[in-house]
Amino acid sequence: MTVELVARMLAGNRVALSKLMTAVESRAPERPAILAAVYPRTGRAHVIGITGPPGAGKSTLTDQVIDRFRRAGRKVGVVAVDPSSPFSGGAVLGDRVRMMRHAADDGVFIRSLSTRGSHGGLSRATKEIAHLLDAFGMDVVLIETVGVGQTELDVMEVAHTTVVVLVPESGDTIQTMKAGITEIADVFVVNKSDREGAERIRRELEAMVELGPRGAGAWRIPTLATVAAEGKGVDELVERIDAHRAWRDARPKDPDAAWAAAAHDIRDLIVERFGACLRGQVDAGLLDRYRDALLAGTTDPYTVALEVLASEDLVARILLCK
Amino acid sequence: MTVELVARMLAGNRVALSKLMTAVESRAPERPAILAAVYPRTGRAHVIGITGPPGAGKSTLTDQVIDRFRRAGRKVGVVAVDPSSPFSGGAVLGDRVRMMRHAADDGVFIRSLSTRGSHGGLSRATKEIAHLLDAFGMDVVLIETVGVGQTELDVMEVAHTTVVVLVPESGDTIQTMKAGITEIADVFVVNKSDREGAERIRRELEAMVELGPRGAGAWRIPTLATVAAEGKGVDELVERIDAHRAWRDARPKDPDAAWAAAAHDIRDLIVERFGACLRGQVDAGLLDRYRDALLAGTTDPYTVALEVLASEDLVARILLCK
Numbered sequence: 179m180t181v182e183l184v185a186r187m188l189a190g191n192r193v194a195l196s197k198l199m200t201a202v203e204s205r206a207p208e209r210p211a212i213l214a215a216v217y218p219r220t221g222r223a224h225v226i227g228i229t230g231p232p233g234a235g236k237s238t239l240t241d242q243v244i245d246r247f248r249r250a251g252r253k254v255g256v257v258a259v260d261p262s263s264p265f266s267g268g269a270v271l272g273d274r275v276r277m278m279r280h281a282a283d284d285g286v287f288i289r290s291l292s293t294r295g296s297h298g299g300l301s302r303a304t305k306e307i308a309h310l311l312d313a314f315g316m317d318v319v320l321i322e323t324v325g326v327g328q329t330e331l332d333v334m335e336v337a338h339t340t341v342v343v344l345v346p347e348s349g350d351t352i353q354t355m356k357a358g359i360t361e362i363a364d365v366f367v368v369n370k371s372d373r374e375g376a377e378r379i380r381r382e383l384e385a386m387v388e389l390g391p392r393g394a395g396a397w398r399i400p401t402l403a404t405v406a407a408e409g410k411g412v413d414e415l416v417e418r419i420d421a422h423r424a425w426r427d428a429r430p431k432d433p434d435a436a437w438a439a440a441a442h443d444i445r446d447l448i449v450e451r452f453g454a455c456l457r458g459q460v461d462a463g464l465l466d467r468y469r470d471a472l473l474a475g476t477t478d479p480y481t482v483a484l485e486v487l488a489s490e491d492l493v494a495r496i497l498l499c500k
Numbered sequence: 501m502t503v504e505l506v507a508r509m510l511a512g513n514r515v516a517l518s519k520l521m522t523a524v525e526s527r528a529p530e531r532p533a534i535l536a537a538v539y540p541r542t543g544r545a546h547v548i549g550i551t552g553p554p555g556a557g558k559s560t561l562t563d564q565v566i567d568r569f570r571r572a573g574r575k576v577g578v579v580a581v582d583p584s585s586p587f588s589g590g591a592v593l594g595d596r597v598r599m600m601r602h603a604a605d606d607g608v609f610i611r612s613l614s615t616r617g618s619h620g621g622l623s624r625a626t627k628e629i630a631h632l633l634d635a636f637g638m639d640v641v642l643i644e645t646v647g648v649g650q651t652e653l654d655v656m657e658v659a660h661t662t663v664v665v666l667v668p669e670s671g672d673t674i675q676t677m678k679a680g681i682t683e684i685a686d687v688f689v690v691n692k693s694d695r696e697g698a699e700r701i702r703r704e705l706e707a708m709v710e711l712g713p714r715g716a717g718a719w720r721i722p723t724l725a726t727v728a729a730e731g732k733g734v735d736e737l738v739e740r741i742d743a744h745r746a747w748r749d750a751r752p753k754d755p756d757a758a759w760a761a762a763a764h765d766i767r768d769l770i771v772e773r774f775g776a777c778l779r780g781q782v783d784a785g786l787l788d789r790y791r792d793a794l795l796a797g798t799t800d801p802y803t804v805a806l807e808v809l810a811s812e813d814l815v816a817r818i819l820l821c822k
Contacts (some may be wrong), residue, residue, distance in 0.1 A: 210802045210805055210806050211802075211806070213800075213801075213802040214800060214802035214803040214806065217800035217801075217802060217803070218800070433795050436795060437791055437794065437795060440794045440795075440801050440804075441783075441787050441791075443801040443805075444782075444787055444790070444801045444804050444805045444808065445779060445782045445783065445787070447801065447802065447805035448778070448782055448805050448808055448809055448814075449775045449778050449779050449782070451805070451809060452774075452775070452778060452809075452818075453771045453774070453775050456770070456771050456774060457767060457771050460766075460767045460770055460771070461763075461767065465763050465766055465767070468766075469759050469763075472759065472762045473755050473758060473759060473762075478535075478536055478539035478540070479535075479539075479762050479765040479766045479769065480532045480533075480535040480536035480539060480769065481536040481539070482762075482766050483532055483765075483766045483769035483770050483773070484532050484533070484536065486766065486770055487770055487773060487774075492770075493819070496774075496818055496819075497815070497818075
């Protein structure tokens with residue numbers, strides 16, 4: 179079933195791609211097998227992250243960037259990450275609707291990912307869905323995050339090139355961004371730059387960039403001005419994104435870093451798989467005999483956990499997880 | 501060491517409390533032992549969550565609520581949760597500074613918690629720090645979250661009573677809040693209610709509340725107006741918070757729900773402890789022999805993970821984790 183689905187996906191079947199994404203996102207048992215099967219076909223796509231504060235026009239910009247890549251004949255996968263804030267549903271939806279005009283284009287595949295149900299696993303799911311889009315043959319995979327926060331920083335680790343989008347009103351934001359954001363940014367964009375204060379914020383960003391790494395071989399973060407709603411500045415943005423990729427590809431590879439990243443992935447896969455099994459084993463009656471004492475208040479969850487960890491029962495269950 | 505620290509904390513030592521919080525937050529090995537030791541002293545404090553969109557004045561309101569509880573002679577613990585958005589550092593800091601005027605008061609203990617370093621574990625850490633404040637003898641534990649998002653919803657699961665703070669400008673927000681927020685709200689507050697549109701938003705909230713559960717025994721979510729900066733409406737807020745607690749305490753207890761919650765905690769403690777050990781075991785050389793093949797591209801992380809999971813090596817390592 180998995181093998182057949184992967185074969186159909188690799189042959190270009192969009193329904194198969196969609197089904198595999200669902201399996202991966204929901205951490206179905208066949209997930210490692212799926213990812214192993216598509217792995218030989220990955221490594222070709224350029225993964226581009228687009229992030230920034232709410233209201234910066236990221237979806238509009240993403241929509242425009244898709245358009246430019248398509249005109250250049252490049253196939254585009256999009257992962258639209260939505261941390262489903264309870265306080266910001268509507269605006270996001272509206273912006274995303276615009277982007278969906280590309281959904282009818284066979285050279286575009288858009289997938290939305292939400293935090294709900296993938297507790298803490300959003301960056302993992304994003305990475306794996308990007309792998310699937312890569313294997314499917316997309317030349318470019320765009321990852322757009324809507325919210326702001328640690329989740330978004332984690333998600334951006336997946337990207338080869340990260341575009342941080344700000345607006346003229348982001349002055350206060352820049353003062354407080356500090357290290358985090360310059361560390362992840364490869365390109366700064368001041369969107370809605372027809373508004374007052376655009377040039378000032380661009381200069382502030384440039385001053386910040388000046389403090390970063392310099393010298394021969396270092397990437398110099400460009401600070402671009404765009405008006406995404408009118409398509410202004412988007413060509414230059416795409417050009418700088420491509421330049422960053424070229425710079426990245428020309429750097430000597432660091433085998434230790436590559437190994438560290440792979441070992442990290444392997445370790446997480448093992449621990450996660452094991453944890454899921456152990457969770458099931460614990461739920462399968464292992465705790466029942468503590469129920470009365472717990473409800474009576476003569477013991478507590480932490481004491482029980484320590485007892486179970488020390489028990490022989492657990493060994494038997496653990497071996498079942500092997 | 502742990503035993504002594506817990507004894508000193510329970511005797512009222514603030515330095516000991518602070519050290520225990522650090523141990524718990526950083527998931528130190530002695531964490532379950534600490535929590536088990538303080539458990540018998542927990543269950544007395546009223547845990548109150550204060551959440552809402554950025555700019556709603558939550559910190560100012562929290563500051564005022566602390567003040568009212570202190571005047572009533574109640575001891576107050578505060579967990580200030582900061583999802584450390586890379587895009588919103590400054591404002592938060594300023595508001596929090598105001599709250600810190602209470603830090604010199606022996607009847608108040610304020611602890612900040614940040615997402616950084618506690619990947620996905622913010623709601624766990626919040627809950628456990630609330631336990632420590634409870635055991636320390638605080639009558640009330642306030643949990644204030646600054647950002648918005650799934651993280652905040654998760655954090656609020658810890659609270660007995662959740663106050664959702666909005667402002668007159670939150671009209672659009674309310675249209676898009678939908679189920680999520682009414683599900684967690686026990687009290688709605690329209691803060692900065694001296695601004696235009698306050699009454700309109702209050703009516704909208706009331707209309708929303710009308711759609712919720714009703715009838716004898718159901719809690720009717722009040723919608724209050726405050727001007728936190730002037731202390732207006734805060735007395736009534738505290739009164740409604742207390743009323744919610746009284747309503748909650750009067751409800752018949754559901755042993756199945758209590759057991760489910762305890763079993764969930766136990767399971768997570770076991771799986772987490774095991775995962776941490778297994779992670780260490782995998783890092784201790786278990787993957788070294790795959791390095792060359794991985795770097796040469798003749799295998800991939802997913803295939804290696806499946807191989808390791810099927811290997812006898814892993815069993816030996818797993819048993820070391822017992």
